[in-house]
Amino acid sequence: MSGLLSLVRSGVTRRRVQSAVIGLATTMSVTAALLGGSLLVVSSAPFEDAFSAQSGAHLSAEFTATAQDVAATASAASAVSASVGPFPTASTAVRANGIDLPPVTVVGRADPAGPVDRLTLVAGEWADGPGEIVLAASFPMTPTLGHRITLSGLPGAPSVKVVGIARSVTRTAEAWVPPATITAPQGHQMLYRLTAPLEVESALSAVTALVPSGTVAGSRSWLTAKQEAVRESALFVPFLVAFGVLGLVMSVLVVGNVVAGAVGSGVRRIGVLKALGCTPSQVVWTYVGQALIPASFGVTVGLITGNLLAIPVLGQTEEVYDTTLTAPLWVNAAVGFGALTVVTLTAWVSALRAGRLRTVDALAVGRPGGTRGRFAIRWFSALPVPIALGLARPFARPARTFGMAASVVFGTATVTFAVGLGMSLGVIQEARDYNTSDVTVGAEGPPHLSQLDPNTVTSTLAAHPDTDRYFGLARTEMTVPGMAGFAQIYAYTGDAGWAGHPMIAGRWYSSPGEAVVPTAFLTATSSRIGDTVTLQHKGKAFSIQIVGELFDTRHDGLAAYVDAATFPDLPPDTFFIDTKPNTNIQSYVDSLNNTLTSTTARPTDPGQTSDTIVVIGALTALLTLMLVAVSGLGVLNTVLLDTRDRVRDLGIHKSLGMTPKQVIALVVSSVAAVGLVAGALGVPLGTTLHAQILPAMGQAAGTNLPTTAFTVYSPALLAALVISGTTIATLSALPPTTQTAHTPTSTALRTE
Amino acid sequence: MSTPLIELHAVTRRYENGPPALRDVSLTVREGEAVAVLGPSGSGKSTLLNLVAGLDRPDEGTVTVAGTRVDGLGEAGAARYRRTKVGMVFQFFNLLDDLTVLENVVLPARLAGMRRAAARRRAHELLEHLGIARHSAAHPARLSGGERQRVAVARALMNRPPLLLADEPTGALDSASGADVADLLMELNGEGQTVVVVTHDLELARRCTSRTVRLVDGRVAMDEVTVR
Ligand SMILES: Nc1ncnc2c1ncn2[C@@H]1O[C@H](COP(=O)(O)OP(=O)(O)O)[C@@H](O)[C@H]1O
Ligand SMILES: [Mg+2]
Secondary structure: OOOHHHHHHHHHHHHHHHHHHHHHHHHHHHHHHHHHHHHHHHHHHHHHHHHHHHOOOOOOEEEEHHHHHHHHHHEEEEEEEEEEEEEEEEEEEOOOOOEEEEEEEEEEEEOOOOOOOOOOOEEEEEOOOOEEEEEEEOOOOOOOOOEEEEEOOOOOOEEEEEEEEOOOOOOOEEEOOOOOHHHOOOOOEEEEEOOOOOOOHHHHHHHHOOOOOOOOOEEEEHHHHHHHHHHHHHHHHHHHHHHHHHHHHHHHHHHHHHHHHHHHHHHHHHHHHHEEEEEEEHHHHHHHHHHHHHHHHHHHHHHHHHHHHHHHHHHHHOOOOOOOOOOOHHHHHHHHHHHHHHHHHHHHHHHHHHOOHHHHHHOOOOOOOOOHHHHHHOOOOOOOHHHHHHHHHHOOHHHHHHHHHHHHHHHHHHHHHHHHHHHHHHHEEEEEEOOOOOOEOOOOOHHHHHHOHHHHHHHHHHHHHOOEEEEEEEEEEEOOOOOOOOEEEEEEOOOOOOHHOOOOEEEEOOOEEEEEEHHHHHHHHOOOOEEEEEEEEOOOOOOOOEEEEEEOOHHHOOOEEEEHHHHOOOOOEEEEEOOOOOOOOOHHHHHHHHHHHOOOOOOOOOOOOHHHHHHHHHHOOOOOOOOOOOOOHHHHHHHHHHHHHHHHHHHHHHOOOOOHHHHHHHHHHHHHHHHHHHHHHHHHHHHHHHHHHHHHHHHHHHOOOOHHHHHOOOOHHHHHHHHHHHHHHHHHHHHHHHHHHHOOHHHHOOOO | OOOEEEEEEEEEEOOOOOOOOOOEEEEEEOOOEEEEEOOOOOOOOHHHHHHHHHHOOOOOEEEEEEEHHHHHHOOHHHHHHHHHHHEOOOOOOOOOOOOOHHHHHHHHHHOOOOHHHHHHHHHHHHHHHHHHHHHHOOOOHHOOHHHHHHHHHHHHHHOOOOOOEEEEOOOOOHHHHHHHHHHHHHHHHHHEEEEEEEOHHHHHHHOOOEEEEEOOOOEEEEEEOOOO
């Protein structure tokens, strides 16, 4: 057997393009498979680990009742196995470094330890002295130890020093202070471990029954927290699976093409080996070996790349926890082994012909070949000779043509899918940041913090010459019977239609009593467009009819958008203004602030780019680049084989007076024709993939996606994508063709 | 008389169309003989050689070489048989262009399981013996036709096969190189090597063989001992 090694080695080094294309294809598929596999396996593990390590709260509830009343819920004995609290809470605006941050919930907690929701100190120490605060890792500002921040919403607006950073697995608060700091609690928080962790709702009703009615202001289930924890990484899985599958198909194609091509063009060599005493299986294994060596290299590189890329991708999950996540060893082993198995099987099947080839036939040099494809020349006889010969060429070697076309089909499909995904992500990114207004007046925090007088604001806005249009927003939380937790209600005064809320289905509300809701609201209330749901607020019930579904992931998508007239008692707390074109926003804001006394105007926050979307975009670009390179190399390989086989033919053509340019026209016309057909097939494959994967990604994230995210392919773009197939093919074919075209005719004719 | 090495008994070989390439051929070649198979193009010479080499199977009759029923071997068995019992030389050399001269020559021995060092030693000896040792690191494409055919002969002799088969070994060579290869075959036969050469070159036949078999239309038309 060992004598075969030198054959395999020389096969690998001599066929550089072929080895490179196999290596690259395996690298690509292994990278995608490793990332996808690791995400599936590890993404939920850290939450569960952290939850049990920290004795996370199965239920956290927020009460407006007195501390004594709340403390009594600790004895909801049958449902609750352990509890901590009540902790005084306050919602407060925060000012740090001269910047007003969105309001946060501050909890007065003396001890980070306890039987429930033990907090992990990530840095610094616990806030146990007056004037100290510990921030959660999820705090809206990057926490820096030693900085001072002002709790501007608390009486006296105390200034406190950041002494520590802590994590709560269920995110029970955004900051903790000693209980004494909260002199006027707005509520009390109680955290529970449950005897039956899955029956959060019945536990909540048991707790609710123990306090005066209407004093449960909010609650949160650990299941919601768990879902949120895996959501970011779950988003990656569908598209990584898509790339994994594309990569796998591509690897099979490439290995099959390369090995079958090597066998096809090495018939004489196979005959020689057999005449020297190689058994059929030895011959087959020399070809399998030629594929396996670059594939092993590709697997190694792919595993390294995959593990490196896993750092930022898994990091999306990791931020929430202490643990460092890496791709598990067994996933590495499974992916590597799987890839090598696929390569071996494919190569073996493709090389079987070499084993079966009759030695006598293999050695018979110069017996006239088949006449396949000759008929096609007649079809194109009206065209210039080189082009007619070129167009007929694909019919002469159907298997080879099929292999090349398949490379281009998948290359084009990948580009189509990737371009569409990129554009959709852009649309989604914009949709997340739906607020297109220029200026905001009022707080973005809870309504009760707003001291804004709507009449003053509207008259000020109306009087300002640079105001183009504006609307007011009133926010409140309402319960929905049958749905855990609260729905965020956004009630608009005036026409909010221009703010760019991205619709998924249905229409924007047109009259009081109609509502538009995000997907998650529909899911949570098991309702559909056209249904009527009842909202409860301060003991009153309101019926709203759902007329549309929109894209909104804030507040976990538990929200409803209505006309302000639906809730006449609710005054707007914020106004969003669009200024006239070419208005200087800062001077507009300054002039508003000169007039407004009880509230402030500021430029509307530009939305934050989601890290997840950035990482998905970068990964898509990388994987696409690799797949396109693989597909280009696949074409290059086919053309190399074909021209090598035909050097003599081409030599004869040239001796009869064909110019190098005509030789190039001959080869390029055959490749371009195949590329065009393959491109036309690849584009619909890519758009289909896009139409399948995108909703799957949305589902993983718990939302449907705005229609605009799907309608990204314009006819011009589709045409360009079809052309891209031909372009990949032609560009890959040019270098070997040019070289052949300029080979001296004498050399070409001498070749056996 | 020495023992028979090749025994063809009533061998017929037909291809799909046309008359049989060989019909009812019986032939015995003894150890140490040098036989030339002569005949016009298409008379069945190569077919005969391929049957002896186990590359092809007869439709009727038996082929026995060195006690082995060659016509009954499976693919793997035939490969093992070729590795040990025959060395082959072709008109167009059939050297592997991506291997060096030395690697080409070593290959059959490695296939037969000889250790690397021993195989290289043997290959060096052979290349030395055939006067092409100075090219051992070169690739075959660099060599002249005559030199390439010497390499092919060295490769064929690597496993000390009892039988050396050559199909038109001078067909692709100029007359000087052809004569050179003929001398080599004669020399080898002088050392006791059994040789069967297919050729249509009468000069080659006369120069290096002691017996000529003439094929016409797939039949043995003449079988005579020649004096060289
Ligand atoms: N593999 C084959 N398939 C079909 N016919 C063949 C094949 N090999 C040889 N023949 C035919 O058999 C006859 C003898 O061929 P061959 O033995 O090659 O002749 P020679 O070597 O004497 O020139 C010829 O007519 C040839 O065309
Ligand atoms: Mg012949």
